[in-house]
Amino acid sequence: MALDFQRYIGLFVSEAGDHLTALGRDLVALEQAVRAGGAEAQLRPLIDSIFRHAHSVKGMSASMELPAIAALAHKAEDLVDVFRGDAGRVEPACIDLLLTTGDALADMVQASGRNERPPADADLMKRLVDMARRLKAGLPLVQGPPTEPPPGPGRGAAPPAAAPPAEPAAEAPPAPPPAAAPAEPEPAAGPVQRLRLEVEIAPACPVPAVRAFLVVKKLSALGANLASAPAVEELKAGRLPDGRITVWMETAEPVERLKRALGQISDLGRVEIEVEAALAEPVAHAAAAHGAGSAAEPSRTVRVRTEILDGFVDAVGELLLATARIREVGRALPDQYRPPLDEGVDRLHAIVKDLHDKVMAVRMTPLATVTERLPRAARDVARKLGRQVEVEIQGSEIELDRAILEELADPLTHVLRNAVDHGIEAPHLRLLAGKPAAGRITVTARRDRDRVVVELSDDGQGMDTARLREAAVTRGTLSADQAAALTDREALLLACLPGLSTAEKVTDVSGRGVGLDAVKRTVEAVGGVLEIESAPGVGTRIVLRLPLTVAVQPVLLVGVGTEVLGLPISKVHGAAHVVYSTLDRSRGEPILPYDGELVPVYDLATLLGFTATGRDERAVVVAEVSDGRIGLAVDALLGQQEAVLKPLGTPLGAVSGLSAVTVMGNGRPVFILDVQRLLAA
Amino acid sequence: MAKRVLIVDDAIFMRNMIKDIFSGSGFEVVGEAANGLEAVEKYKELKPDLTTMDIVMPFKSGIEATREIIKADPRAVVVMCSALGQESLVMEAIEAGASDFIVKPFKSEDVLTVVKKVLGGV
16 A cells, blocks of 8 residues: 655655754754853753754655655764764864755755655765764764765664565554453443533643643543633644643543543643533533544644635735725716615625735744744855854744745845844954954844834944945945935945945955845835944944735825826825916926925826826825925826735836736736835936 | 553664663563554554654654554553654644653653653553
8 A cells, every 4th residue: 555655745845844944043053052162951952953853854754755865864863863962072063064964955855846866965974974973982073075984884773764664564454452341440420510620730841732732632532522721723833821721521420530530641730620510411422522522623733835825815805806896886876776785895895804814814924934044044154254153033933924024035134144244243353342253143023013123233343334425426326415414324225225335345145235225125115114223343233124914005096197006005195186387396396385394296207207198287196205205296096995916027026116016906907106216216 | 560661762772761761660661663663563462551652753653653553452551752842743642542741851750750640540
């Protein structure tokens, strides 16, 4: 009976990939801990975790009949096993080798997803075996490949690469249930009672939620579980906030018997059992015991392919648009038909909104999926450049929309590399400046109302605003006067101008001047803001303020000639109808008195390179840009709409001034404008 | 009479460690298995009072092995040896019929406490 492994390969690639990412993260953390002179007690959990990840990959790949992956993981596990015996043996060379192995494993796992079966790198296997042997024998570690033959079978455990045993026992007839009579008589079942059991989990228990789950499971075998608090789903997610579990159940078992059953579970504290009601009718006990508390039965967790989730968002977006379309069509109906239609549309809209919120909630993903690769990236850059750096990450449990996270992965890595390359000084310079040799980069994330703020700060040399001003003038972006007039905060943002780099030499790490510019664009494209703070000699802080979700945003639709365009409502301050020719002018440019100030007005058609319609009765939309408010003259205001924003692919993404596209109810695409960049263009 | 124990783990060092814990404490280790397949066979052959079961193992996981053992003998007492981070696997094993679990890295007294409790009644 051959298993159809193909069915599981997607899951395998995803789960093994998770383990290998975690393996890399823990290795980097271990290296930092070793360098910081960490005690055995600090290193131990990391080593155990590394071992476990290697072990899991080995086990999973063996189960998938991928012997090459299993064999390589096994060798890695063997090496880590040496550290488990003595954490003092960990050396940088070992970590390098294990990281290389992790990368090789990740490649092999990916290949298996494409139905390829690359062999394990024999040289890598040999180096792992050799290093483990040398460590065990207390020999010095050599650089480069070993010259001696690899040792004979080491610990003796046959690698899972060996052919699996022939037909497994699954074909054998199952053993008959034990004929022996139960060891003790079942106590007589009494009247059915509804009980409330409150069980404390010992504070020392390392996995309290699992203990609580065991309690619920044990009890469900003895009666009908009605409910538990926290619910089983919560326990499965690892949540047991109060350190106690409350179970309501109906059972005919005597309380003593329940107490005895709970007495068999370790790590429990106080147990309280309270009879809530004696029930006249016995419950269908046998059925209930097997159905094991259907009321409390959890909805199981599933992994869902991300394309399906994206499909949901698109579908919900279309629903929103279709709803808007029906509403619009309804406006043309005679008055007496409109109230019932409007009522129906309102209700539909509310339901679709609710569905939208739920779909968006499903897409929320912890920031950890992006941040966990940062320590590794920082380490690789630091090693290449001869720097030392420690990365600390806080708040990685904070959740963001998956679409934003995906956009964020590269920019964050880029900012981090920048910090190592341009921020953190070489160790001897740091020591001269009275700083510790290893630089420190802290990545923190926190919720701030409906935004998530991600900060990346380093304790490096900071940014030199004078040099940024100079570079901007040399490049011709600013005149000397303009550059001098900038505040320091504004001058720091010059680092985001395309092509402006003050790096003395371009490395393959950063310094090409495409970095921060791309980062800023990406952050703004998802509706976020980038800020820079820096103090020379003290360090730099890059702040990303991001929206929680991106996909649906309210937009204001405007007409320019025959074109329809969208402006994000978040940037729109207000609008006014004007007779264009009567607007006051300042130095020839029209200005609009608005809210006590004079706002410069730009003709949107001209900005976009359209032919001006020459209409005089027009509307002006007042929008917020970074240095105040501006007016955009348009031909018509077409109303507000919730739009599903889709990012622009190439080549449209490169067009300055467009941020996204949305599709209207009638199928017509509408571009969403990025006002800030439109003016800069 | 000493309780009879079957130890299932794919790592020899783990088996040795668990064996040492039991041998010094009045248990009789009657067998060892290095994977889930062996575990099911050895269980049927030896009918131990207690089985300690690693979760992640080649060929057949500890969860699957537990499920088969419980199917063959609903009164079997299987204690999972898990690691931190394997919580969801442990819960799966509990659903498969495991009686309790211990979390690696463990101290010998913790193992004995769990095992004695789990064998101590009903």
